[in-house]
Amino acid sequence: MHMADMGKFKLHYRIDGPDDGVPVVFANSLGTDLRLWDPIMPLLPAGLRILRYDKRGHGLSDTPEGRYSMGALVGDAEKLMQMTGFKDAVFVGLSIGGLIAQGLAAKRLDLVKAVVLSNTAAKIGTRDMWEDRIKTVEAGGLEAALEATMTRWFSKKFRQTPDYPAWENLHLQTPVAGWVGCAAAIAGTDFISSTSGLRLPALGIAGTEDGSTPPDLVREMTDLIPGSQFHLIRGAGHLPCVEKPEEYAEVLTGFLKSQGLV
Numbered sequence: 001m002h003m004a005d006m007g008k009f010k011l012h013y014r015i016d017g018p019d020d021g022v023p024v025v026f027a028n029s030l031g032t033d034l035r036l037w038d039p040i041m042p043l044l045p046a047g048l049r050i051l052r053y054d055k056r057g058h059g060l061s062d063t064p065e066g067r068y069s070m071g072a073l074v075g076d077a078e079k080l081m082q083m084t085g086f087k088d089a090v091f092v093g094l095s096i097g098g099l100i101a102q103g104l105a106a107k108r109l110d111l112v113k114a115v116v117l118s119n120t121a122a123k124i125g126t127r128d129m130w131e132d133r134i135k136t137v138e139a140g141g142l143e144a145a146l147e148a149t150m151t152r153w154f155s156k157k158f159r160q161t162p163d164y165p166a167w168e169n170l171h172l173q174t175p176v177a178g179w180v181g182c183a184a185a186i187a188g189t190d191f192i193s194s195t196s197g198l199r200l201p202a203l204g205i206a207g208t209e210d211g212s213t214p215p216d217l218v219r220e221m222t223d224l225i226p227g228s229q230f231h232l233i234r235g236a237g238h239l240p241c242v243e244k245p246e247e248y249a250e251v252l253t254g255f256l257k258s259q260g261l262v
């Protein structure tokens with residue numbers, strides 16, 4: 001376990017794989033931490049140097065006070081990559097992690113050579129929708145948002161499995177201030193124009209049962225980037241790396257192969 005000093009707070013991160021491996025960065029979603037990617041880690045090809053981290057206000061990272069901006073979250077990823085020597089990387093972002101990927105690709109093409117935009121959009125929901133969710137969580141904690149969130153995250157089938165309860169706990173253990181801070185960043189983000197200007201290899205991934213970023217929305221964003229690829233995972237919700245890790249890893253590996261990286 002490592003903590004990166006970001007100045008006023010610290011971010012938790014981990015690196016796996018050889019020093020000279022192909023650099024790949026993973027950014028997780030709202031209410032999860034770097035363990036989101038655990039199910040696919042053993043399924044990825046050898047020879048990748050993988051950086052995972054907990055966003056501010058999540059996992060083992062510190063929780064700065066107040067609402068966060070998307071610029072600040074993109075800046076965290078940028079600084080962490082520079083501190084850990086990651087450049088020319090494939091950046092894999094899921095949901096808010098996908099917003100961070102889009103923002104970082106628009107800003108630092110030297111750091112990001114390709115993006116995987118999983119279960120995300122150029123704009124997720126509306127400001128009013130996020131303000132309503134923020135009010136709910138501020139008043140009643142993450143528990144008050146649990147059922148609605150789990151319905152968006154997972155297929156009915158997955159919620160019957162023994163793997164499911166740990167993901168409820170992960171959501172419930174997110175600090176309220178961290179969740180609210182990141183939700184406010186999503187509320188204020190519209191990357192339609194900047195993502196339309198991206199010119200780099202991109203893969204969009206969607207899940208048929210995703211209640212947060214449905215397939216049409218993910219495809220709409222993916223289509224903004226000329227030459228991009230798109231893959232739909234059947235039977236999975238918002239977190240297909242959890243529900244369908246084999247298919248997710250296969251698609252990701254196929255994308256890396258298509259770029260000559262593995």
Ligand SMILES: O=C(O)CC1=CCC(=O)O1
Nearest residue numbers: 029030095096149152212
């Ligand atoms: O709808 C949810 O709670 C899931 C989600 C939206 C943005 C994100 O990162 O996760």
